[in-house]
Amino acid sequence: MGRQLLLDNLDKPGINTLSGYQETGGYESLRKALQMKPEDIVAEVQKSGLRGRGGAGFPTGMKWSFLAKPPGEPRYLICNADESEPGTFKDRYLMQRKPHILIEGMIISSFALGANTSYIYIRGEMMYVYHILQKAIDEAYAAGYLGKNILGSGFDLDLHVHCGAGAYICGEETALLESLEGKRGNPRIKPPFPAVKGLWGCPTVVNNVETIAAVVPIIRITGEEYAKIGIGKSTGTKLISASGHINKPGVYEIELGVPVEEFIYSDQYCGGIRNGKKLKAVVAGGSSVPVLPADLILKTANGEPRLMTYESLADGGFATGTMLGSGGFIVMDEDTSVVKNVWNFSRFYHHESCGQCSPCREGTGWMYKILSRLLDGKGETKDIDLLWDIQRKIEGKTICPFGDAAAWPVAAAIRHFRSEFEQYIDKGNSDVKHYYRINNLQES
Amino acid sequence: MARVTIDGHTIEVPDGTTIVEAARKIGGDIVPPTMCYYSTLKTSGGYCRTCLVKVTKGSDKDPRPMPKLVVACRQTVMDGMEVQNITSPEVLEAREGVVEFLLLNHPLDCPVCDQAGECDLQDLSYEHGDEGTRTVFRRRTFPMRDIGDKIKLHMNRCIMCYRCVKVAEQLCPERVHGVLNRGWDAEISTYIEKAIDNEWSGNMIDVCPVGALTDKTFRFKSRVWFTKPLDAHRDCDVCCGRVALWVSGDAVLRVTGRKGVYHEIENTEDGKPGWICNTCRFEKKNLSDWVIEGPRHIDRHSVISQNHYEQLKQLKQDLSRQKLIGEKAHNN
Numbered sequence A: 001m002g003r004q005l006l007l008d009n010l011d012k013p014g015i016n017t018l019s020g021y022q023e024t025g026g027y028e029s030l031r032k033a034l035q036m037k038p039e040d041i042v043a044e045v046q047k048s049g050l051r052g053r054g055g056a057g058f059p060t061g062m063k064w065s066f067l068a069k070p071p072g073e074p075r076y077l078i079c080n081a082d083e084s085e086p087g088t089f090k091d092r093y094l095m096q097r098k099p100h101i102l103i104e105g106m107i108i109s110s111f112a113l114g115a116n117t118s119y120i121y122i123r124g125e126m127m128y129v130y131h132i133l134q135k136a137i138d139e140a141y142a143a144g145y146l147g148k149n150i151l152g153s154g155f156d157l158d159l160h161v162h163c164g165a166g167a168y169i170c171g172e173e174t175a176l177l178e179s180l181e182g183k184r185g186n187p188r189i190k191p192p193f194p195a196v197k198g199l200w201g202c203p204t205v206v207n208n209v210e211t212i213a214a215v216v217p218i219i220r221i222t223g224e225e226y227a228k229i230g231i232g233k234s235t236g237t238k239l240i241s242a243s244g245h246i247n248k249p250g251v252y253e254i255e256l257g258v259p260v261e262e263f264i265y266s267d268q269y270c271g272g273i274r275n276g277k278k279l280k281a282v283v284a285g286g287s288s289v290p291v292l293p294a295d296l297i298l299k300t301a302n303g304e305p306r307l308m309t310y311e312s313l314a315d316g317g318f319a320t321g322t323m324l325g326s327g328g329f330i331v332m333d334e335d336t337s338v339v340k341n342v343w344n345f346s347r348f349y350h351h352e353s354c355g356q357c358s359p360c361r362e363g364t365g366w367m368y369k370i371l372s373r374l375l376d377g378k379g380e381t382k383d384i385d386l387l388w389d390i391q392r393k394i395e396g397k398t399i400c401p402f403g404d405a406a407a408w409p410v411a412a413a414i415r416h417f418r419s420e421f422e423q424y425i426d427k428g429n430s431d432v433k434h435y436y437r438i439n440n441l442q443e444s
Numbered sequence B: 001m002a003r004v005t006i007d008g009h010t011i012e013v014p015d016g017t018t019i020v021e022a023a024r025k026i027g028g029d030i031v032p033p034t035m036c037y038y039s040t041l042k043t044s045g046g047y048c049r050t051c052l053v054k055v056t057k058g059s060d061k062d063p064r065p066m067p068k069l070v071v072a073c074r075q076t077v078m079d080g081m082e083v084q085n086i087t088s089p090e091v092l093e094a095r096e097g098v099v100e101f102l103l104l105n106h107p108l109d110c111p112v113c114d115q116a117g118e119c120d121l122q123d124l125s126y127e128h129g130d131e132g133t134r135t136v137f138r139r140r141t142f143p144m145r146d147i148g149d150k151i152k153l154h155m156n157r158c159i160m161c162y163r164c165v166k167v168a169e170q171l172c173p174e175r176v177h178g179v180l181n182r183g184w185d186a187e188i189s190t191y192i193e194k195a196i197d198n199e200w201s202g203n204m205i206d207v208c209p210v211g212a213l214t215d216k217t218f219r220f221k222s223r224v225w226f227t228k229p230l231d232a233h234r235d236c237d238v239c240c241g242r243v244a245l246w247v248s249g250d251a252v253l254r255v256t257g258r259k260g261v262y263h264e265i266e267n268t269e270d271g272k273p274g275w276i277c278n279t280c281r282f283e284k285k286n287l288s289d290w291v292i293e294g295p296r297h298i299d300r301h302s303v304i305s306q307n308h309y310e311q312l313k314q315l316k317q318d319l320s321r322q323k324l325i326g327e328k329a330h331n332n
Helices: A018-023 A028-035 A038-048 A060-065 A090-097 A099-113 A127-142 A173-180 A209-221 A223-228 A260-265 A294-298 A338-352 A358-375 A381-394 A402-427 A432-438 B019-026 B089-104 B120-128 B163-170 B203-207 B278-283 B311-331
Strands: A076-081 A117-122 A158-163 A204-208 A237-244 A250-255 A279-283 A291-293 A328-333 B002-006 B009-013 B052-057 B081-084 B145-147 B151-153 B177-180 B187-190 B213-215 B228-233 B242-248 B251-256 B291-295
Touching: A018 A099, A018 A127, A028 A099, A028 A209, A038 A060, A038 A099, A038 A209, A038 A223, A060 A099, A060 A204, A076 A099, A076 A173, A076 A209, A090 A099, A090 A127, A090 A209, A090 A237, A090 A250, A099 A117, A099 A127, A099 A158, A099 A204, A099 A209, A117 A127, A117 A173, A127 A158, A173 A204, A204 A209, A209 A223, A209 A237, A260 A279, A260 A294, A279 A294, A279 A338, A279 A402, A291 A294, A291 A338, A291 A402, A338 A358, A338 A402, A358 A381, A358 A402, A358 B089, A381 A402, A381 B089, B002 B019, B009 B019, B019 B081, B052 B089, B089 B120, B145 B187, B163 B177, B163 B203, B203 B213, B251 B278
Parallel strands: A076 A117, A076 A204, A117 A158, A237 A328, B002 B081
Antiparallel strands: A237 A250, A279 A291, A279 A328, B002 B009, B052 B081, B145 B151, B151 B213, B177 B187, B228 B242, B228 B291, B242 B251
16 A cells, blocks of 8 residues: 555544544644745645646646736635546545545645635535535634634635535536536636636636645645655546445555556455456546456556556557546446446436537437447447447537547447447347346336 | 638638637638527527537647637637638538537427528528438427417427527526526426516527527418518617518518528617517517518528529529539639
């Protein structure tokens, strides 16, 4: 097990309370940060090489440096806790177990950016986490970490938790802003980017929970030290939500650069495939990223071992690679049907599309219907080409990346598992009824 | 000022102009089609994706091409920008895809739809779509609704362009009109079926690119191409009073705003959009209510212009245009 910067001391009783968190050195980074100049904190984050942990992997320090600073206008920091990607559950785990690390990160980041009001936008389904966070914030207010003149530094910060209503699209940063403003959660057209015109038209930074939490250890151990962890441009540690047919599903903090093979088979991490089965495929970064078959996830097309880094997983582009994404690591064993898996994903995207852009609104539903027909054993060979054509016409044609996220899983499943689609068409599907029964779905 | 080149035509436009507006200044075939963009409605556009174009050169300062296709209606021009519209196969293919998506759940009930003949979706699918359909699934349906007592909402035909929402937002204060539900199931509605009671609500009919919002005083009265458009005006306390009358014999069947080349409301002399009020639209249905200015020129490529008084002139223009295109193709 590598260094644990976020999930350390999790077993300590009372780590979710202020006193427990302080006993493990909590809020020391904040004291240190308040002695620093805000621009030095930004520089420190830039030095650390920290990249956005929400999925896109954009360098956080650079994002912060883009923030416009017009005089007389408030700036906002928003924490995106609308974690709804199927297969990803790291933020929820972190907030639930160690809420104060997020709050400490929010205070440091707000100080660095000059924001006096900050928000945590949390997904509606995670109401219990909302209560945990709210309790932690109340504790922080009482201890003087929030409110006016924090620890005598003259810096004021109000931190609010806002509960969404459970829409996946509100995890898109501009849709999140709309939702936070009390409007319909539709993504905005960019430009202008939130760094220039965000919440209520003011400069805004939106960061993932894990990104903001990672600022705390960066300040503690310095950016240079943080940058030593990991390989190349993938620095630091990353939370991976491992799920699927593995012996030990759960959230793991890895040092970026662990080989995928080690991550799946080592007893420190996933502990191998359940029931001694063989590995068939992996969705490496949450439902949106392309699925890869076993041989390509363990080794790149050049035969090099694939590592858990942004670059190594993306090696070979989408033809033979995938993305680290949000770290939702879904493992499928040899008995799994990739077609059913992609059907499930497409059902999700069909349900969650906001409906602004016509390709996404209509295309996601169309793909879902074609895949349902395929699963029913009523598919035709031309359906595979049709699916391919539809996903191509959605990808890159929409306002926000949702269209891409809906198109990529379908594309990758066809690219790597075409024969499986053909099997469904040739033989019909004998176990569909079984599938419907075990999942309590209405057969239509 | 910014110099922008669209399909080889260069034009200089003020900074902050969108690609569509720049293209409209050039005119002709290189103007990207728009379904949701409406120049007089703020924040409209960006949703339907029919105006996607390819930016092959970002600007003189930053000549990199843009990685994805961009929406011409919201992307502003930069000095030295180069744009491909009909010269890019990628754009044409994407547009064909968008047409297919827009028609996926459209009922295609043109034979009974009042919009037929002046429908943007008809024109779009005719000009940019592919033949035939690849979907065999049951189309999405909604119940019919009334938006106030004069407007019928036929949600099945809606393409979710949000134009009527922008009208409600920008012309009608205290709006109760908006979008309900999400994605596939999203629909235009007045909250809790509350009727819209506003002098300007009728303009939603004018901005609707399809037959989703129709005038209840005109529904099923006549096909639009059997009516004669006349320019007319009256003194109105509320609006500019400049309208287009759609007349059959002596009967005024329909009153609409005056729409220009791109099927958008024309500006009045003082430069403001010529929105008309509900009194002019729904209640002044006698020729004696109006001062007739003369026949209205319908400068559209749709079917109405084909049965127009200016038919011959139009035909001549069309033929010479076709000839030009032919010659150009031949020379290439």
